[in-house]
Amino acid sequence: MDLVLIGIGTGNPDHLTLQAVKALNAVDLILIPEKGEEKADLADLRRAICQDLVTRPGVVVAGFEMPVRDPENPSYLARVNDWHDAIAQAWAATIDANPGASRVALMVWGDPALYDSTLRIAGRLALQRKVNVSVVPGIMSPQVLAAAHRIPLNGLGAPFLVTTGRRLREEGWPSGADRLVVMLDGACAFQHLPPEGVTIWWGAYVGMPNEITEAGPLAEAGPRILARRQAARAEHGWLMDIYILERKSPAA
Template sequence: MIQLSLVGIGTGHPKHLTFQAAEALRAADIVLIPEKGEDKADLADLRRAIAGEVLGDVSKLRPFPLPVRDPAIPDYEARVSDWHDRIARVWDEAIGPGPAKVALMVWGDPSLYDSTLRIAERLAAVRSASVEVIPGVTSIQALCAAHRIPLNEVGKPFLVTTGRRLRDEGWPVSADTVVVMLDAGGAFEAIAPEGVTIWWSAYAGMAEEILIAGPLPEVSARILDTRAAARARHGWIMDIYLMRRA
């Protein structure tokens, strides 16, 4: 039997780790560390640093190479499903035979725009495994905290979507507040900017955090320039933004 703990570790700040998350890491026999290549090596290093701070002894850390999506599969959902299947097989190989308590540190929270739970279901389908989820601080929380803003207006809903959907479908009709994640860059250019205020963050919660806020027509070009420069400097970028219409 594998006991798999999906541990939300927040957005990169070691103090985001909850007591429950620290206990799960200490109880594990194996802590899996995904490696995404040299250009994102600092993400793996952050996980190692967090684990080292909690565990002291890092001998239980077990890195594994994270597969990439197959660009030859044209359908987006089929491409993602194939990717998840291959990641589950890599997990299985990294864990090895026999029973074990396994922890996987998940950026942010496992419930929000993260595939770890779906991959865990695939692993459980081929091995006897139980799964528990340890919630973590999300990038949405880190964004709102850094800008000192509430997520929603009084008595009103908000909507969380992706850059791809914002670009393809425009502003969602069901909310005046929209949080955009997984944007490849500048999806807000697809909407009418008048009357929209944006709060943008890159590397939310990390030491490298960058914040820009203001009326969208006034700050959109600065966000795009800052984003491009930060990506060139680090080799990767994770950003998120909240937009509100007057």
């Protein structure tokens, strides 16, 4: 069986590359994760992409119920590993329900290479059956955020570091970089940082029609971001956001 993981950008169908469109039209089965009513928009968007861009007759689009992580397990890594096992089983069950499919695709938000576990889950599936995995890269959310704010990701001749909200919250500002790209931060770790000398560029639903952005000194922009996040989640039922932090170098 061939399994192709297709990066689809941050939700805008225009983000799909020609390679991604060709890959969608070359498979027999496209798997769509379904995450309940609150996140039905995410499945609907994937289905809309298929409806608009898949033109080859016979391609089957099949949804599967996305497992949820066990909140009772105190170990973060154990929770994630158990969750990935359950997702691989859900993939396998959906594939087995479509026995004529020898080429299967999954559409991945952004790119499978950056803070996404689809490749790891594919590895679990490969332990159960012979699977040839290929990847079609997609536009990453840090690129779209930087474009929305019209800024480069890095300072002049300087590095930037990509991290998660959990690590920022638990470990503080990492050493070695004065500019951070922070992903997967449902708890707004930026509000626990000393705000002096820190600038934030934030965006939610970046690249989509309902994109919202904020930027400025953290002390001023932080409260605005918290309020806009709350309002957006109440309106849409789900929220995907990302932000860039920059602090003045101690040597500056």
